[in-house]
Amino acid sequence: MPDLSLTFLGAAGTVTGSKYLLQFGRANYLIDCGLFQGADDIEQRDRQPFYIDPRKITAVVLSHAHIDHSGYLPKLVKDGFRGKVYATQATRDLVQIMLPDSGKLQEEQAFYANKKGYSAHRPAVPLYTARDAERALRSIRAVRPNEPIEIGDHISVTMRRAGHILGSSILEFSIALGRRRATIAFSGDLGRYDRVFMKPPEPIAAADYLVVESTYGNRAHPATSVEEQLANVVNRVAERKGVLLMPAFAVGRTQRMLYHLRRLQDTGRIPEIPVYVDSPMASDVSDVYCRHSEEHELSVDLLKDPERCPLHAHRLRFVRAVEESKKLNDMPGPMIIIAASGMCEGGRIVHHLKHRLPDPATTVLFVGYQAEGTRGRKIATGAKEVRIHGQWVPLRASVETIHGISAHADWQDTLQWLSNFTAPPRLTFITHGEPDAREGLAQHIAERFNWKVETPGYKSVFPLEI
Numbered sequence: 001m002p003d004l005s006l007t008f009l010g011a012a013g014t015v016t017g018s019k020y021l022l023q024f025g026r027a028n029y030l031i032d033c034g035l036f037q038g039a040d041d042i043e044q045r046d047r048q049p050f051y052i053d054p055r056k057i058t059a060v061v062l063s064h065a066h067i068d069h070s071g072y073l074p075k076l077v078k079d080g081f082r083g084k085v086y087a088t089q090a091t092r093d094l095v096q097i098m099l100p101d102s103g104k105l106q107e108e109q110a111f112y113a114n115k116k117g118y119s120a121h122r123p124a125v126p127l128y129t130a131r132d133a134e135r136a137l138r139s140i141r142a143v144r145p146n147e148p149i150e151i152g153d154h155i156s157v158t159m160r161r162a163g164h165i166l167g168s169s170i171l172e173f174s175i176a177l178g179r180r181r182a183t184i185a186f187s188g189d190l191g192r193y194d195r196v197f198m199k200p201p202e203p204i205a206a207a208d209y210l211v212v213e214s215t216y217g218n219r220a221h222p223a224t225s226v227e228e229q230l231a232n233v234v235n236r237v238a239e240r241k242g243v244l245l246m247p248a249f250a251v252g253r254t255q256r257m258l259y260h261l262r263r264l265q266d267t268g269r270i271p272e273i274p275v276y277v278d279s280p281m282a283s284d285v286s287d288v289y290c291r292h293s294e295e296h297e298l299s300v301d302l303l304k305d306p307e308r309c310p311l312h313a314h315r316l317r318f319v320r321a322v323e324e325s326k327k328l329n330d331m332p333g334p335m336i337i338i339a340a341s342g343m344c345e346g347g348r349i350v351h352h353l354k355h356r357l358p359d360p361a362t363t364v365l366f367v368g369y370q371a372e373g374t375r376g377r378k379i380a381t382g383a384k385e386v387r388i389h390g391q392w393v394p395l396r397a398s399v400e401t402i403h404g405i406s407a408h409a410d411w412q413d414t415l416q417w418l419s420n421f422t423a424p425p426r427l428t429f430i431t432h433g434e435p436d437a438r439e440g441l442a443q444h445i446a447e448r449f450n451w452k453v454e455t456p457g458y459k460s461v462f463p464l465e466i
């Protein structure tokens, strides 16, 4: 019987760099292919040679489009991977926008580092370029949800809705050889049961081995209404004619914030001040979100109508051209600027922060998770100054955070999803969480289900039984 094993090449004690290597005999399957993000020593992992020769990887399966799950793919292809990549149609549509953008961002960061001479490794070289990303896209095959698809000898995968972002999937692998079989399920990033925006995760009833995420494994999302918190901040900004900077992931979070702003405007709870989505990517992604209505809780008819679309706030402008983005610098408030990246590590938000953080009329509003070591985390936790493009920028703006707005299950959602299992998995691996969160979820699972759990470390290998 060929050996079966699982190796954790990312999201093990961190929330980024999701990559799991499932080895069966001589075949190597990579589940997710994410970039590491955050502290320099973590990001450096992407620059080290890959764990195995990429040419020996049989296939890659993506749970969803977020860069910490898909962003390493161009590097893998650049380094010799020639197999197929499986993903849902919506994930494919999203990575077509996101991966070239990620390549462009890498090129820009290297360019800035070289121009200002602050690169730690000189000259700075992009991990991959937009062109590398375009090339990687050609390997992607769209898979229909809920139908098993053969990805190699004796192995198939079924994708089921995870409800986290558009196209996100729970992955169920089934290996069958003669009478022996094993199923290995990956939760991917798991969505919520709040039914605000996305449909909830689909249940699965059994798996021999389970890999479950734990981003919010030790936290419960507060019941305080997100819209109430948002309305308070927007009203304060509008009164003082200030500028609201909202760093937001271009994929999922921007669309959800537009949805909340639209509802607040429609019900007169906030004034209709101009809203700029300063991100070509978020603009393109918004189109994809309106096209794939199958995963939303929203009305299909409304999504098709640009005027009435619930994902378009009133007085909304999608800013694509760089010139128009620069003009925003000279414009007075009140206004709202939504821009990526969500953790302020790159993208146009960085330019807005550099320009407006010293101004007390600015409010920075965090609407998403800020990983340890990121610029966003520093701003959100009260830094007096932050380093941007090699310069120290003083922070005189107000900083606010909306709690409870998350595309991730909290521990109660996760337990609700796990309660669909009719028998305990032989072993449950807890990943994709910082150490406290992961321990928190381990404890909740032990208390509620008494399952056997593991908290794997980076590069740890586990033999699986078949």
Ligand SMILES: [Zn+2]
Binding pocket: 064, 066, 069, 164, 189
């Ligand atoms: Zn995600």
